[in-house]
Amino acid sequence: MSSSEEDVAGGAPSETPPATAEIQAIADKIGGPLEEKENKRYPTFKATEYKSQVVAGTNYFIKVQVADDDFVHLRVFESLPQENKALALHNYQTSKTKQDQLAYF
Template identity: 75%
Template sequence: MMCGAPSATQPATAEIQAIADKVKSQLEEKENKTFPVFKAVEFKSQVVAGRNLFIKVQVDDDDFVHLRVFESLPHENKPLTLSSYQTNKSRHDELTYF
């Protein structure tokens, strides 16, 4: 993967689901609602001074959100941050930088 360029879209892994689960409460707080369904479907990653993860998450039968999560470098020992998100997405909406 080239530094700075997002990777190709890949199916979500257990690691990506765990990351999505860790920022779920941040999204629920910002949206002022709970998401009983929160299933990571696919993702892209971007190497920066750490890593940006763009994650498509299913939150209802046909309702998705796109998350941008920042993971700092290991030596910084900082928590995952929900940097940005987009709501009202569909299964077919492409993950892009936002």
């Protein structure tokens, strides 16, 4: 096993592919709680790209377009299936741009 394979096996975040329908569905479920925390409504809520990290469950880092050139980064935790817990918004960053890289936060 190469060192890069060890990094992936050790829980390093994935590459940053375009968002899929599954990732959009996760973002949609978190949109309401985020709007409540920020006390604002977002005119758009379109996931554009993401990373995932396998831990005791999965962390998703999702870049979401909320206006023309206004993005938020979400960290969403999905527990293991047998735990039967809801998706949780663990952290987020506002005032991001399309060019901002997704990184662990």
